[in-house]
Amino acid sequence: MTSSPTFPTPLSLSPSRIGAFESCPLKFRFVNIEKLPDPPTIEKYKGTIVHRILELLLKEDSAERTSEMARHLFDTVQYTAPNDEDFSYLELTSDANHPFWVDVRKLVDTYFSMEDPTVVKPEAMELRVEHSMGDFKLTGIIDRLERDEDGNFVIVDYKTGKSPAPNFVEDKMKAMMLYAWLCKQEKGSSPAALRLLFLKDGKAVETRPLENKVDFQLQRVKAIYGAIKRSCETGHFGTKKGPLCNYCDYQRWCPEFGGDPTRAAQEAPVVIGVKPK
DSSP states (O other): OOOOOOOOOOSEEOHHHHHHHHHOHHHHIIIIISOOOOOOOHHHHHHHHHHHHHHHHHHSOGGGOSHHHHHHHHHHHHHHGGGSHHHHHTTOOOOTTSHHHHHHHHHHHHHHHHOOGGGOOEEEEEEEEEEEOSSSEEEEEEEEEEEOTTSOEEEEEEESSOOOOGGGHHHHTHHHHHHHHHHHHHHSSOOSEEEEEETTTTEEEEEOOOHHHHHHHHHHHHHHHHHHHHHHHHOOOOOOOSGGGGGOTTGGGOGGGTOOGGGHHHHHHHHTOOOOO
16 A cells, blocks of 8 residues: 655745635645646736736835826836736736737736725735744734724735635635734734725725634644644645646646545656646
8 A cells, every 4th residue: 555645844824825724725735835727817817917007006105006007007018018927928918009018008007996096095005014922933924904094904915706606705804814824923002993895896894803813813823733644744735626727727636536645746747737836
């Protein structure tokens, strides 16, 4: 009987990686432990570009954060985009009429319908936060940290997809709760609000996190890290079959579809055809 392979336990986690493990432990292993090729997608890259434009916009003096400035920044980002590896992999062009860039403009225009950037008071943009948890560290990047009228922190995150149905809002807030906990460790106080801006349909989702729920994130993170550590030590990473499996690049190596996970490390670089990041 062949024993299962063991893997090194990660020394750092992020809210997105925690979400990835909760979504599918085996895919987490492929991407975050074995570092197999993780192909970029149009939607993910679109999010990167929109985030880049909005970050630059909010770094301008408040009076300069106009739609005209956004168009100028769009042109700047579009001009430099060919330098991105993802741009080349996705075979995009700099043609302003390409559907990719048309969508980017629409998303940025929708942002202006959701809030007035001239009155936003950003404390930081793309803020890196981290906290040592002993055996590992929890780290992440907050899209935007700002102050409300009372001087309290607010964490804002941009999403280029559609807003969730009411019964899925809590799911979308899971990562934000981890950022709230990190914010408390870094800044000494929890944010007063967590806000998601869904630019696809122009809807905002906001919650005011209870202090006990913020503090609970410590237990949550430690429990998930424990599960990851056990998986690495035993070599057993479970699967979660669902609708997203249809879009998974690793389906052919998943036991749910008759695949052999031990073959992924050798075959994925050839089959998927991109280098690990």
